[in-house]
Amino acid sequence: xxxxxxxxxxxxxxxxxxxxxxxxxxxxxxxxxxxxxxxxxxxxxxxxxxxxxxxxxxxxxxxxxxxxxxxxxxxxxxxxxxxxxxxxxxxxxxxxxxxxxxxxxxxxxxxxxxxxxxxxxxxxxxxxxxxxxxxxxxxxxxxxxxxx
Amino acid sequence: xxxxxxxxxxxxxxxxxxxxxxxxxxxxxxxxxxxxxxxxxxxxxxxxxxxxxxxxxxxxxxxxxxxxxxxxxxxxxxxxxxxxxxxxxxxxxxxxxxxxxxxxxxxxxxxxxxxxxxxxxxxxxxxxxxxxxxxxxxxxxxxxxxxxxxxxxxxxxxxxxxxxxxxxxxxxxxxxxxxxxxxxxxxxxxxxxxxxxxxxxxxxxxxxxxxxxxxxxxxxxxxxxxxxxxxxxxxxxxxxxxxxxxxxxxxxxxxxxxxxxxxxxxxxxxxxxxxxxxxxxxxxxxxxxxxxxxxxxxxxxxxxxxxxxxxxxxxxxxxxxxxxxxxxxxxxxxxxxxxxxxxxxxxxxxxxxxxxxxxxxxxxxxxxxxxxxxxxxxxxxxxxxxxxxxxxxxxxxxxxxxxxxxxxxxxxxxxxxxxxxxxxxxxxxxxxxxxxxxxxxxxxxxxxxxxxxxxxxxxxxxxxxxxxxxxxxxxxxxxxxxxxxxxxxxxxxxxxxxxxxxxxxxx
Numbered sequence: 001x002x003x004x005x006x007x008x009x010x011x012x013x014x015x016x017x018x019x020x021x022x023x024x025x026x027x028x029x030x031x032x033x034x035x036x037x038x039x040x041x042x043x044x045x046x047x048x049x050x051x052x053x054x055x056x057x058x059x060x061x062x063x064x065x066x067x068x069x070x071x072x073x074x075x076x077x078x079x080x081x082x083x084x085x086x087x088x089x090x091x092x093x094x095x096x097x098x099x100x101x102x103x104x105x106x107x108x109x110x111x112x113x114x115x116x117x118x119x120x121x122x123x124x125x126x127x128x129x130x131x132x133x134x135x136x137x138x139x140x141x142x143x144x145x146x147x148x
Numbered sequence: 149x150x151x152x153x154x155x156x157x158x159x160x161x162x163x164x165x166x167x168x169x170x171x172x173x174x175x176x177x178x179x180x181x182x183x184x185x186x187x188x189x190x191x192x193x194x195x196x197x198x199x200x201x202x203x204x205x206x207x208x209x210x211x212x213x214x215x216x217x218x219x220x221x222x223x224x225x226x227x228x229x230x231x232x233x234x235x236x237x238x239x240x241x242x243x244x245x246x247x248x249x250x251x252x253x254x255x256x257x258x259x260x261x262x263x264x265x266x267x268x269x270x271x272x273x274x275x276x277x278x279x280x281x282x283x284x285x286x287x288x289x290x291x292x293x294x295x296x297x298x299x300x301x302x303x304x305x306x307x308x309x310x311x312x313x314x315x316x317x318x319x320x321x322x323x324x325x326x327x328x329x330x331x332x333x334x335x336x337x338x339x340x341x342x343x344x345x346x347x348x349x350x351x352x353x354x355x356x357x358x359x360x361x362x363x364x365x366x367x368x369x370x371x372x373x374x375x376x377x378x379x380x381x382x383x384x385x386x387x388x389x390x391x392x393x394x395x396x397x398x399x400x401x402x403x404x405x406x407x408x409x410x411x412x413x414x415x416x417x418x419x420x421x422x423x424x425x426x427x428x429x430x431x432x433x434x435x436x437x438x439x440x441x442x443x444x445x446x447x448x449x450x451x452x453x454x455x456x457x458x459x460x461x462x463x464x465x466x467x468x469x470x471x472x473x474x475x476x477x478x479x480x481x482x483x484x485x486x487x488x489x490x491x492x493x494x495x496x497x498x499x500x501x502x503x504x505x506x507x508x509x510x511x512x513x514x515x516x517x518x519x520x521x522x523x524x525x526x527x528x529x530x531x532x533x534x535x536x537x538x539x540x541x542x543x544x545x546x547x548x549x550x551x552x553x554x555x556x557x558x559x560x561x562x563x564x565x566x567x568x569x570x571x572x573x574x575x576x577x578x579x580x581x582x583x584x585x586x587x588x589x590x591x592x593x594x595x596x597x598x599x600x601x602x603x604x605x606x607x608x609x610x611x612x613x614x615x616x617x618x619x620x621x622x623x624x625x626x627x628x629x630x631x632x633x634x635x636x637x638x639x640x641x642x643x644x645x646x647x648x649x650x651x652x653x654x655x
Contacts, residue, residue, distance in 0.1 A: 008580040015319050015582075022326050025341055034610030039333035039340055042598040043326060050322035057315035057582075074372040081371055081547070082572060085364075088551060089564035104551075105544050111371075112540025122541070130552065137202065139556050 012058035019050035077111060084108070096144015101127035151277060158507025162515055167207050167508065174211035175516045178218020179524065182235050183226050183531045187546065189219035189235065191366055193482045194358040195546075197489070198553040205490035206505045210512040212486055216479050217269060217462045217513065220422060221520045224261035224455050225528060226535045228254055237422040237458040240430040244443065244450030251446050259390040260400050260448055261455040262524045268408040268456035269517040272463025275412050277510060279464075280499070284471040287496035292603035293614050297621035299597040301628030302474045306419035307586045308631050317586045320577070324587035327352055328594025335602050347562065354485045356554035356567040357591070361584055362478070363550040364571025369578065370539050390525050396448045403433050403449035407456030415461025416468060419585065421477040422458040429457035463513065469494055470506060473596070478585045481592045488592075 026047055032038030084107055088100050105123035114122070134141055161167060181192040193212050200208035223238030228245035241261065248257040290298070303325075307317035330341045331351030342348040392400065407429040414425035433453040434443045443450055468474040473495030475481040487494045492502065499506045554567035574584055608614035616622045 007576070011576055011580045011582065012316075012319075015323060018323060018326070022341070029338065029340060034605055036610075037602045037605055039336055039338040042601065043329045043340060046322050046325045046329070050319060050326060053315050053319035053322055057313060057319050060313070060315060077371045078368050078575075081368065082568065085547070085551065085564065085568045085571075089555075089561045089568070092555070092561050092564070101548065105548065108544040108547060109540065112538070112543060114540050122544075126544070126548070130548065134552060134556070139552075140559060141552075141555075 009058060012054050015054035016051055016058070019047045019054060022047035023051065080107070080111065092144075093142050094144060096146055097141040098127050098131050098146055099144060101130060151281075154281075154503065154507050155277070155511060157504060158509075158511030161206060161504050161508030162210065162512035167210050167512060168515065170203070170207040170211040171214050171512050171516050172519055174214020175218035175221075175520050176523065178215035178220075179222035179520065179527075179531065180534055181215070182219030182222020182224075182238075183535045184537065184542070187366060187542070188362070189216050190358075190478045190482060191362040191546075192219070193479060193486075194355075194362045195549050195553055197355045197358065197482065197486060198556045200486050201489060201557075205487070205492060206508050208486055208490070209483065209505070209509050210516075212483055213466075213509060213513060214516045217459060217516060218520055220269075220455075220458045220462055221262065221265050221524050222531065223458075224265070224451075225258065225524075225531045228257045228261065228451070229528075229532055230535060232535065235423075237426050237461075238455075239423070240426045240454040241451055243430075244447050247444070247446030248448065248451065253396075253446065253448075255390040256392040256396050256448065257451050258528060259525065260392045260396065260404075260452045262390075262521055263392075264400065264404040264407065264452045264456040265459040266517050266521040267404050268411060268460040269463055269520075270514065271408050272412050272415070272460030273510060273513055273517075275460075276463050276467055280467055280471050280506075280510075283467065284496045284499045287472050288500075290472075290496070290620070291618075292600040292607065293618050293621040294624070295596060295600035296604055297615055297624040297628075298472060298474055299593045299600065301624045302418045302468075302476075303586060303590055303593065303597075304628040304632055305417060306477075306589050309417060309419035309424070313581060314632075316582045320582050320584070321586035321590040324590030325594045325597065327357075327587075328591045329598065334595045334599045347560075352591075353557055353563060353566065354488075354592070355557045356563040357570045358482060358485065358588065359550045359553050360567040360570030360572075361574035361588065363546055363553075364567060365574030365578060365584075367543055367546050367550070368571060368575035370543055390528075392448070399448050400452035403429075403452040404456045406432060407453035408460040410453075411457030411460035412464040414457070415464035416476065418468065418474065418476040418589075420461075421465060422461040425457040425461040426454035429453040459517075466510075470498060470509075471496060475589055475592065478588050481585075481588045484592050 022043055026040050026043035029040030029043065030038035031040045031044060084104055088104050092100050102123045105126055106119055109119040109122060110116075131141060162171065177192060177196075178189060181187050181189060192215050196212065196215070200212065203211075219235050220237060223233060223235030224241045224245065227233045227238040227241040228249050231242050231246040233239045233242050245257045245261070248254065303321045307321050308314050328351070331349055332338065333340055339349055410429040410432055411422070411425040414420045414428055415422065430450055430453055433447075433449045434440050437443065437447070437449065465476050465480055468476045469480045469484060473484070473493060475484045484494060492498070492505075550567055550571070551564055554563045555561060557563055577584055577587075604614050605612075614621075615625060
């Protein structure tokens with residue numbers, strides 16, 4: 001048997017974990033009986049199914065090792081993107097849509113090796129255009145520090 | 149109501165200027181995303197779901213449907229000219245299409261793909277028109293046991309037909325069902341898995357979830373690996389170059405009709421859908437060809453059949469949703485979501501209660517297919533430019549669309565976190581071979597499945613025999629069991645191998 005890619009196993013294990021958690025939380029709900037199943041009946045049955053299927057999937061891995069192999073630098077890029085979006089959501093109500101969006105776009109465009117001049121132009125232009133478009137469409141976006 | 153007056157009603161809705169405009173926007177967007185590798189129709193529909201809050205439901209559905217079948221047209225363009233399938237359903241088109249392009253017949257390949265798509269899409273709609281009303285009438289008699297059997301069998305089919313690994317697919321289905329239980333219990337309204345927070349009482353919001361699963365996850369995938377387009381066939385510039393010659397037509401017409409039939413039948417099956425239908429259609433053509441050695445060297449039937457199949461599969465894929473309320477694939481699950489955002493439950497009652505919506509949607513697809521045929525051929529040059537749009541610009545655009553879309557649902561930044569979480573989950577799931585289709589289908593079907601199960605058990609006073617005593621539910625369950633335990637059957641059709649190929653070749 002070839003060695004399994006680690007990420008695939010971790011993912012399967014995480015699904016089992018989710019099943020165990022749902023089982024634990026679900027047993028706190030009224031199970032009822034077969035004549036009159038309660039709120040906990042379906043979640044508990046499905047949680048057990050999840051644990052079984054995920055365990056079976058874990059034991060019969062199908063991927064070749066090379067597919068799950070990360071490219072150099074990809075973990076860093078994925079992490080930066082994740083952090084950027086989380087920061088965006090965190091700061092949006094106080095800092096406002098336009099400033100948040102400009103910063104996000106600048107970072108993403110620079111990550112894609114776009115030159116500074118087109119980056120600045122696209123980011124400010126894009127943020128302003130989005131703001132105008134969506135507020136016109138009746139979607140309130142927080143203006144934040146810019147105060148308009 | 150007979151078919152003609154139904155169609156008249158439908159066209160009176162779909163020919164309204166506003167609906168024509170939404171149809172046009174839908175098919176144009178669909179073609180563009182079909183052209184763009186890495187951004188699929190599911191992602192685009194997910195991105196546009198928030199907008200559909202703000203427009204009338206029929207118009208919204210017309211537009212979303214347009215994106216789906218439009219993407220089938222667009223996917224072939226880049227397959228043929230760049231050997232990059234814009235959509236997974238266009239993978240087979242790459243093989244023969246690019247070979248044809250290298251021999252200087254790119255125009256004919258593009259032409260036959262467009263004509264085949266049009267013929268198949270239209271014939272598929274005719275099938276839909278004749279099949280849907282009787283099926284909806286039949287389904288009116290369904291009670292809780294039938295619905296439970298239907299949802300269970302539907303999820304089983306999706307898990308066994310659509311994925312690479314069925315244990316993984318079933319695990320994802322179970323996880324999707326669990327996600328669907330968050331919120332108030334559908335029978336007793338008791339809070340479940342809400343952890344005392346009010347915002348989870350309404351359940352997990354579908355829009356941020358699907359935007360993360362299908363939109364942001366693609367961004368992560370793009371950030372991880374860069375797509376390189378190296379070889380480009382000569383782009384035909386004049387309309388006349390797009391017309392296949394007599395010999396090519398002679399070879400293709402049978403392939404188009406066979407592809408249409410294959411696509412229609414496969415498209416109805418939950419879990420199979422457009423991609424698999426294109427693989428089956430290609431295999432059928434290769435097997436029945438008197439000169440199979442031509443395949444792989446630019447056989448036009450190898451373009452005509454799969455391109456026809458994926459379009460007729462998009463038409464027939466609407467049948468289970470519109471008549472039974474059962475989405476056959478991810479895109480249909482998103483359509484179901486769009487219906488539900490407007491408080492409408494698709495299913496057997498739709499035809500009776502909202503005929504103008506039902507027929508308006510179906511007739512709009514005739515119009516949309518015609519628009520696509522006219523639109524597609526002259527704009528090929530533009531589409532090639534779009535396809536070569538650098539990911540360094542695509543990534544910020546999609547990311548921002550996901551963020552704004554998720555935020556816009558409730559004007560709540562928490563939804564951005566939800567979107568981000570599902571984005572990471574979707575990216576990892578895809579990477580590790582866990583397919584997202586069973587998860588999303590289970591998520592949307594979960595409440596119906598649970599309610600019908602619990603009602604059935606109350607009806608039968610706790611006896612599971614109710615599911616086998618009623619003939620329809622017994623037949624449905626037998627079908628599910630049959631698909632699950634008959635790997636030999638699956639080997640005959642080669643579906644698993646095909647699905648594996650599909651996943652391998654996914655752009």
